[in-house]
Amino acid sequence: MLIDNHNRVINYLRLAVTDRCNLRCNYCMPSEGINFAKNDKLFTIEELCKLSEIMISQGIDKIRITGGEPFVRKDLMVLLRHLKSLEGLKDISITTNATLIGPYIDELKALGIKNINVSLDAIDKATFERITRRDQYDTVHNNLIRLVTEGFNVRINFIALEGQNTQDILPILELAKHYNVCVRYLEEMPFNGGSKSFKTIAWDYRIILAHIKEVHPDYYRLESPETSTSINYKIPGFKGTFGVIPSFSRTFCGSCNRLRISATGDVITCLYAKASTNLRDIMRGADSEEKIKEQVLKAIGSRAKTGFEAQEKYKGVFSNSMTSIGG
Numbered sequence: 001m002l003i004d005n006h007n008r009v010i011n012y013l014r015l016a017v018t019d020r021c022n023l024r025c026n027y028c029m030p031s032e033g034i035n036f037a038k039n040d041k042l043f044t045i046e047e048l049c050k051l052s053e054i055m056i057s058q059g060i061d062k063i064r065i066t067g068g069e070p071f072v073r074k075d076l077m078v079l080l081r082h083l084k085s086l087e088g089l090k091d092i093s094i095t096t097n098a099t100l101i102g103p104y105i106d107e108l109k110a111l112g113i114k115n116i117n118v119s120l121d122a123i124d125k126a127t128f129e130r131i132t133r134r135d136q137y138d139t140v141h142n143n144l145i146r147l148v149t150e151g152f153n154v155r156i157n158f159i160a161l162e163g164q165n166t167q168d169i170l171p172i173l174e175l176a177k178h179y180n181v182c183v184r185y186l187e188e189m190p191f192n193g194g195s196k197s198f199k200t201i202a203w204d205y206r207i208i209l210a211h212i213k214e215v216h217p218d219y220y221r222l223e224s225p226e227t228s229t230s231i232n233y234k235i236p237g238f239k240g241t242f243g244v245i246p247s248f249s250r251t252f253c254g255s256c257n258r259l260r261i262s263a264t265g266d267v268i269t270c271l272y273a274k275a276s277t278n279l280r281d282i283m284r285g286a287d288s289e290e291k292i293k294e295q296v297l298k299a300i301g302s303r304a305k306t307g308f309e310a311q312e313k314y315k316g317v318f319s320n321s322m323t324s325i326g327g
């Protein structure tokens with residue numbers, strides 16, 4: 001079992017499989033000039049399989065595949081098939097922009113991979129295209145509806161962006177009225193590859209909730225697991241639910257059970273922290289399994305207690321992008 005220096009059990013790995021993406025969401029990365037990692041700096045699929053096995057042997061029982069956009073990796077299904085065969089792994093989930101998932105939906109269903117988070121920051125096509133800087137709205141929308149109607153457990157991630165998409169907060173909630181989905185509103189975080197810096201946000205979770213309450217005053221809170229980052233609610237008569245994720249306010253750090261490994265091998269114990277160590281070269285050297293276990297234990301043994309503590313140690317403006325951290 002992995003236990004950190006604040007006595008928290010770490011059983012949830014967010015594993016980034018690439019830092020590349022076919023969209024250019026403006027809150028995540030600049031429009032151009034992004035230094036994507038060279039291919040040989042990314043873990044191969046075989047290395048990701050081996051790394052997952054090592055992490056499961058240490059106590060990880062839930063893996064979320066993320067990136068970059070996971071489905072830009074043409075060999076992603078090889079990893080997913082392998083993960084599915086691993087005993088001890090109770091939950092495999094994926095975070096995706098849903099542009100490229102279409103051809104894989106049948107196999108994902110057959111494999112029993114049900115938990116898919118889809119990032120969708122607008123229900124209005126023009127707003128979507130302004131934010132993502134790409135013309136993929138129809139594909140994303142169609143794939144989203146297909147996932148929902150095929151019975152996947154879909155959660156929509158919507159980042160509330162001042163001056164960009166807050167007029168869509170209520171309209172996108174209509175999806176939860178008609179479909180069994182959870183629409184989750186996230187606070188913007190300062191990881192955008194240096195596109196902009198900010199000290200505070202206009203749309204924090206309280207303001208989002210107050211905005212929803214004006215139209216749906218009778219929503220009520222749902223029970224959530226202790227380690228959940230989202231606070232979840234139900235509106236009477238709605239098929240689905242909604243939630244808020246205080247990712248900037250950081251109200252949930254006390255029960256954090258997550259560890260991130262980036263596509264280039266960085267071990268990241270908190271989104272607001274610098275990488276603790278890098279596993280890629282270790283993976284490619286001698287005695288890799290033992291050395292990886294050692295490095296992971298070391299990283300977990302010196303975790304910041306909260307995102308605020310991690311940020312203090314960081315000293316300086318964040319210039320990294322969620323696409324390289326693995327969101």
Ligand code: SAM
Nearest residue numbers: 028067068069095096097119157188189322327
């Ligand atoms: N490409 C996939 C996607 O968009 O779902 C997976 C990777 S993306 C980096 C993972 C999540 O991070 C997405 O839900 C995205 O909206 C979120 N994200 C990216 N940049 C963010 C930021 N600056 N603040 C808050 N969330 C962010």
Ligand code: SF4
Nearest residue numbers: 021023025028068097
């Ligand atoms: Fe790509 Fe996801 Fe970042 Fe958007 S949020 S640019 S889809 S990695």
